[in-house]
Amino acid sequence: MLTVTNLCKHFGGIRAVDGCSFTAEAGKITALIGPNGAGKTTAFNCISRTMAPTSGEVWLDGGRIDHLRPHEITAKGLSRTFQISRNLADMTVLENIVCQAPIRGWRGLMKPAMPPEEVAKAEGILEFLGISRLAHEDGANLSYGQKKLMDFAALLMSDPKIILLDEPAGGVNPSLLEEIIGHIRKLNEAGLTVLIVEHNMDLIMRLSHRVVVMAQGQVIADGPPEMVREDPAVLDAYLGGALEAA
Ligand SMILES: Nc1ncnc2c1ncn2[C@@H]1O[C@H](COP(=O)(O)OP(=O)(O)OP(=O)(O)O)[C@@H](O)[C@H]1O
Numbered sequence: 001m002l003t004v005t006n007l008c009k010h011f012g013g014i015r016a017v018d019g020c021s022f023t024a025e026a027g028k029i030t031a032l033i034g035p036n037g038a039g040k041t042t043a044f045n046c047i048s049r050t051m052a053p054t055s056g057e058v059w060l061d062g063g064r065i066d067h068l069r070p071h072e073i074t075a076k077g078l079s080r081t082f083q084i085s086r087n088l089a090d091m092t093v094l095e096n097i098v099c100q101a102p103i104r105g106w107r108g109l110m111k112p113a114m115p116p117e118e119v120a121k122a123e124g125i126l127e128f129l130g131i132s133r134l135a136h137e138d139g140a141n142l143s144y145g146q147k148k149l150m151d152f153a154a155l156l157m158s159d160p161k162i163i164l165l166d167e168p169a170g171g172v173n174p175s176l177l178e179e180i181i182g183h184i185r186k187l188n189e190a191g192l193t194v195l196i197v198e199h200n201m202d203l204i205m206r207l208s209h210r211v212v213v214m215a216q217g218q219v220i221a222d223g224p225p226e227m228v229r230e231d232p233a234v235l236d237a238y239l240g241g242a243l244e245a246a
Helices: 041-046 068-073 092-096 104-111 116-128 144-156 174-189 202-206 232-245
Strands: 002-011 014-024 029-033 055-060 078-080 162-166 193-197 209-216 218-223
Touching: 002 104, 014 029, 014 041, 014 055, 014 174, 014 193, 029 041, 029 202, 041 055, 041 078, 041 162, 041 193, 078 092, 078 144, 092 144, 116 144, 144 162, 144 174, 174 193, 174 202, 209 232
Parallel strands: 014 218, 029 193, 029 209, 078 162, 162 193
Antiparallel strands: 002 014, 002 055, 209 218
């Protein structure tokens, strides 16, 4: 479904992503892991085109998307979250979610701010996520974890085929973590393809069908979680990072 070929992103002399190739198979949960600074978020940014790659190709369902603009990529069925929530504090949760609905064509520019069909869709998503009670809460009043759930809801407004989740478990408490794992699993079972960047190994091992490991901008391992966990190159990359940090 999603194929990344020889992707590079250089910042001056820094090769943040350096010839990275991997695929996220349709209907599966693929994890992109690696030590801090490995290039995971930069790869996500290049795939979703919030950042232009230096070189390389990104294909979605057999069509090249690396030259498209972010909203065109969303329209093709790829949506993503960010490490830091991008909600607007002075709007309600419902408004935040409805405003993520894609604008289709120039007629879309003339539509009312809260079209009833989009409000109904947003309410359905909030119900699916078990957070209907937050619909009319101001974005400013949400806890960190509630913002994560709202981001999740907003992501689903564009009817994606594949979602890219950037550290969905980052900083959340154990009970919310279980909730998030449940949502990801349920969405995947409903047919959604998932690519996930995450440091929480418990989540990775429990959820992923396949794990792609990056270090220093390159893919150093790729396979089922139980295989990657034992890979000496992976252990070395993590241990190296730990030693550097010590
Ligand atoms: N805008 C930028 N300008 C310069 N260097 C950058 C920029 N963005 C990222 N980098 C560098 O690129 C490298 C990869 O960063 P990136 O954030 O993609 O790693 P990561 O694997 O997502 O790390 P983490 O797990 O800590 O989020 C790092 O050395 C980082 O400092």
